[in-house]
Amino acid sequence: MRLSMIAATAALLASSAALGGCNAAKTNDPGISVDTLKQVTEKLSSDEFEGRAPATAGEEKTVAYLIERMKAAGLEPGNEGSWVQDVPLVELTAKNVSPLTFTGGKGDAISLNYRTDMVISTYQVTPKTEIRNSDVVFVGYGINAPERGWNDYAGVDVKGKTVVILINDPDWETKELKGDFGGRAMTYYGRWTYKYEEAARQGAAAAIIVHNTEPAAYGWNVVQSSWTGPQLEQDTPGDHMDQSKAIGWMQQDYAKRLFFKGGQDYDKLVAAAKTKGFKAVPLTGVKASVSFDSDIRRQASKNVIGILPGTERKDEYVLYSAHWDHLGRCEKVNNDDICNGALDNASGTAALIAIAEAQKKKGPAKRTMIFLAVTAEESGLLGSKYYAENPVFPLSQTVGGVNMDGVNLNGPAKDFVFTGVGKSELEDLMKKLVEAEGRVVVPEPTPEKGFYYRSDHFSFAKLGVPMFYGESGEDLVNGGKEAGKKAADDYTENRYHQPSDQYDPKWDWSGAIADLNLFFWLGRQLADGDTWPNWYKDAEFRGIRDKSRAGK
Structure with a gap:
């Protein structure tokens, strides 16, 4: 987070009652590691992992690497002593x-x-x-x-x-x-x-x-x-x-x-x-x-789960999620048939690990934090759907969370977009954090694309758990809206779900760090707080959440 905004963020977090009663948190830079983001993204998107298709040799390497990184980050296995949850799939x-x-x-x-x-x-x-x-x-x-x-x-x-x-x-x-x-x-x-x-x-x-x-x-x-x-x-x-x-x-x-x-x-x-x-x-x-x-072909794939246990309310949970899978081998372009999925979603998986490292260094929170890397998002959100329907930790006790599907690699942005705006009270918390960083919340530039229904947060939302999904807007610090739109269009047209979605050592990670700082603090407020953010009254998921929390 930019140094000029630290004081503003400190005031915000100190007045936690205004954000729903969450306890204050220190506002120093959470220390999200650029090296971790680069290392994990480059590793997972290398040809060695063959595009990370579920139920392949690429999955075996991916799961082993994620467990290695979660252990190194200081997490504990999240499924009764195991790092994984089997997800039965048929190919x-x-x-x-x-x-x-x-x-x-x-x-x-x-x-x-x-x-x-x-x-x-x-x-x-x-x-x-x-x-x-x-x-x-x-x-x-x-x-x-x-x-x-x-x-x-x-x-x-x-x-x-x-x-x-x-x-x-x-x-x-x-x-x-x-x-x-x-x-x-x-x-x-x-x-x-x-x-x-x-x-x-x-x-x-x-x-x-x-x-x-x-x-x-x-x-x-x-x-x-x-x-x-x-x-x-x-x-x-x-x-x-x-x-x-x-x-x-x-x-x-x-x-x-x-x-x-x-x-x-x-x-x-x-x-x-x-x-x-x-x-x-x-x-x-x-x-x-x-x-x-x-x-x-029938074969179980795997969700990977690590946790940071809470100190006071261990049976209340805050969830971070990202999907580790991509398309594997796909239509050949320029003699390349590996869809490496560097941005989508090696970068989001790297963000999951980097935030876990930073939360561990910050010290235990009052609530338990879950770091969930899910499989088969590209096949219809199957890994998150399976977890939501067969939760390791009860959804009724899951306070809310953040999903990450791609990070900003175009440089810092002046604005921030809430995907599927108008859904939950998590937006109230995030709006304060965004404004404290000197940025503005803007409407989705392409709401017709339905991004809220296209990634793993939707699996949890359908069953009542408030999940935040958002990203940098297109108004870049360097180049403004024209540069931001050009970069977004270029990715959609030339790299999305193509072999050309590959790691680039020239990427600018500063915009990603700015966004991940927001996600870090949103999760920390939820984990150190005692409130239960809900969906807005007119949101399609409100009734489901109310019944879940009432134990019905």
Whole structure:
């Protein structure tokens, strides 16, 4: 933290009652180690770790290294004497994938090739998947939200059919944060995970999302790298046979051709889908077919857990989390097929270790601190979901926490963004810390990307635990907003989920340190305090938390 702001931060922390009754903490620099950040990030993102895919040799090396670093940081094993929690996973690898074809309707058959034109997968644990001559229905945004008076499936039976779905929410193009689905800010209804979940509940045989770069928040290259190769999911009884047979994505240009084939105008239907009361539209006479085999491999992956026991309230917990996994080997680019995941999320995992070191040096807090490195985030938050559903430490006794998914490597920023703003009282605490550092809290620059629903804090939030997720804004000290936006866009377009997300010894870690200082002090206030920050009254997770805390 900048020296000029130490006095302001000291005054803030001394007046802890104003922040919810937390006890004061000394405000010297917490001593987060840049060397640790560099060492852990470089090590985990080296080719030696082969992209850190779960259930691979890369995982074994990753878990061993994290345990080594947690021990060196002075943590204790967090799972009844063990450093790990087994997370049962099943890996499905598609092979012999046929083209996705649409026959009938107007004109010649449309054939989409795997990888370049479409990607296809399944949640069902079965060696053979086949969709043959399935009726095709456009279901708009694929949302069934009774509390919002919205049901894209109203009046249509899609059992055994193929549904075509738009990504994001109906009002994602709204410039304000007002609308049926929060305007520009994405809700969970906009996420691809929800759309497949709802399609399965409706009985669809296949669910295909139309890719559009802006509302998806990434290009086709990300879909291609993320959805080809081995796919992971939780290994649960029933083998997910209640899910749709096939799930996937298709390029938008093919969707336009498909709609024409079914006697419809794509642009007109997309416009209609944005309005309440939209009715699903069958693509007359069109039939969908696709088939593929799946290699099946069952193997437990591992969450890594270290703790710093509390002194007075050991059975109350403050949680720091970060995911250690990445994509492993992926689509080859420039003869490189290792997706190293340096920023995403070797850097966040390094931050977890660095904060643990600093908290240990600070001395014991009154509450227990948990440092949780989770697996399989890239496969749908599977490691954090498993922990949240099978917690080592009760969620009802977990005060709250901070999740870290990538750190600021672009240099210090004047601003700070609360991802998914307006959710919990943790924001009140963090706002004071940000302001004491001489920075300002600003709205999310891209709320339509739905980042609050895209990392591991969401697994805990869904079950009631207040979790903070935030990062430096784009207004950089050197270069301002133009430089910040350029850096963010460059990463999204050229490195995100690509082999080029590699460690760079020239990175500027000063912005990361500034953010991690905030995370350190937020966790320290929670751990030395006696309050229980809650969700705001209108937050979607408030009722869950209230029931959890009441022991219901």
